[in-house]
Amino acid sequence: MPGSRAHTLKLVAAFATLYVVWGSTYLAIRIGLTAEMPPALFAGLRLLPAGLILLGFSWLRGKSVRLRRDDLRTTAIVGILLLVGGMYSTFLSERVIPSGLAALVVALLPLWIALAEWMLPDMERPSAQGLVGLALGLAGLGVLVAPRITGVHGTPQELGGIAIQVIGTWLWTGGSVYSKRRPVKADALVVTGYEMLIAGAVLLGIGTVAGEWGRLVLTPRSIGALAYLTIVGSCVAFTAFVWLLRNAPASKVMTYAYVNPAIAVALGNLAGRVGLVPPEPVDAWTLAGAAVIVVGVALATSAPMRPPRRTSPQAA
Numbered sequence: 001m002p003g004s005r006a007h008t009l010k011l012v013a014a015f016a017t018l019y020v021v022w023g024s025t026y027l028a029i030r031i032g033l034t035a036e037m038p039p040a041l042f043a044g045l046r047l048l049p050a051g052l053i054l055l056g057f058s059w060l061r062g063k064s065v066r067l068r069r070d071d072l073r074t075t076a077i078v079g080i081l082l083l084v085g086g087m088y089s090t091f092l093s094e095r096v097i098p099s100g101l102a103a104l105v106v107a108l109l110p111l112w113i114a115l116a117e118w119m120l121p122d123m124e125r126p127s128a129q130g131l132v133g134l135a136l137g138l139a140g141l142g143v144l145v146a147p148r149i150t151g152v153h154g155t156p157q158e159l160g161g162i163a164i165q166v167i168g169t170w171l172w173t174g175g176s177v178y179s180k181r182r183p184v185k186a187d188a189l190v191v192t193g194y195e196m197l198i199a200g201a202v203l204l205g206i207g208t209v210a211g212e213w214g215r216l217v218l219t220p221r222s223i224g225a226l227a228y229l230t231i232v233g234s235c236v237a238f239t240a241f242v243w244l245l246r247n248a249p250a251s252k253v254m255t256y257a258y259v260n261p262a263i264a265v266a267l268g269n270l271a272g273r274v275g276l277v278p279p280e281p282v283d284a285w286t287l288a289g290a291a292v293i294v295v296g297v298a299l300a301t302s303a304p305m306r307p308p309r310r311t312s313p314q315a316a
Contacts, residue, residue: 011248017240018256023263025233026099026106029091030268030277032225038212039091040203045226047083048200050234054193057235063187067194071184078182079195081175084202089168097161098272098280103264104144105165107293110257110301111137112173120177130303136296141166143289153285188242196234254301258294265290 032042059065067075094102111134114126126134145162147153184191207213244253265282272280 007247011244014240014244014247017237018244018253019259020263021232021237021240022256023103023260024267025229025237026090026094026103026264027267027271027277028225028228028233029102030094030099031271032222032229033091033095034277035219035222035225036215036217037222037226038207038210038215039095040088040207040210041212041216042222042226043083043088043091044200044203044207046200046229046234047087047196047203050230051193051195051197051200053231053235054189054196054238057239058187058190058193063190065190065193067184067186067190071186071191072194074179074182074184075191075194076198078175078179079197079199080202081171081178083195083199084206085171086168086175087172087199088203088206089164089171093161093165093168095161096155096157097165098268099277100261100265100268100280100282101144101158101162101286102165103261103268104286104290104293105141105162106169107257107261107297108137108141108166109169109172109176110254110297112169113176114300116173116177125306126300127303127306130300133296133298133300133303136299137293138296140289140292140294140296143285143292147285153283188245189239192238192242251302255298257301258297261290261294 029042033039055065090102090106093105114130114134118125118131145159148155148159148162241253241256265280265286268277268280269282271277
């Protein structure tokens with residue numbers, strides 16, 4: 001019984017870390033950006049040390065940190081799609097949209113992945129429940145975008161920020177699907193460490209080409225946001241995620257996809273009220289869009305999957 005109680009406490013702590021920490025990273029990004037951190041350097045300086053920490057931690061645990069050349073190539077492609085294409089888009093979009101709104105758009109990720117898998121003949125397909133969730137998620141995105149297109153609410157700059165974030169989720173989807181089709185046979189933390197390391201180096205290169213080093217100003221707020229994202233948001237939270245995948249049903253682990261947006265919206269609103277970031281009011285459009293997206297993602301992530309479509313054999 002004591003062992004079972006300890007395991008339960010570990011599960012609770014890991015889920016709390018996944019929910020709260022990953023939900024709070026959107027606010028940490030917003031804080032760093034408002035402290036004048038250039039986006040590419042901010043993202044790169046988050047990822048590079050996080051990758052080194054994960055690889056060092058894996059080595060201390062006795063894991064091999066060597067990858068075969070083909071696996072390293074796959075890891076580089078996935079890391080660039082996920083972190084340069086996907087995560088960096090959040091840094092770009094949050095320059096003009098609230099952190100909570102960015103998190104709501106990112107919440108659509110499981111739906112884009114389900115749609116991509118549905119379109120590929122050799123991958124599992126969503127069931128009818130999953131398709132309903134996909135439709136609801138798209139409707140929720142429409143609720144967020146509609147007032148900005150019609151001029152009822154928001155600004156054209158916010159519409160552009162949403163578009164950047166949506167494109168980022170598509171790139172993340174591409175990386176996720178590619179990684180499923182080209183699995184790397186290595187420890188998950190080692191692979192993630194290399195993804196972060198490679199993406200961080202690419203982002204520092206982007207920042208260098210963009211002339212961001214001359215605009216880099218380190219303040220207590222920006223250093224705090226960077227440290228939080230690197231150590232807590234990347235290393236601690238991802239370690240909890242990997243542990244949960246091994247110790248809890250995947251369907252329960254994926255609940256972070258619709259808890260994180262709620263955490264992000266609440267924290268962004270609270271931070272705006274106390275002056276940590278520009279005001280992030282939660283209006284009726286945001287609440288309605290959030291509700292529809294969360295229900296859609298909950299339906300999609302809990303839906304059973306159908307087997308892949310059978311492809312006709314090619315003629316000899």
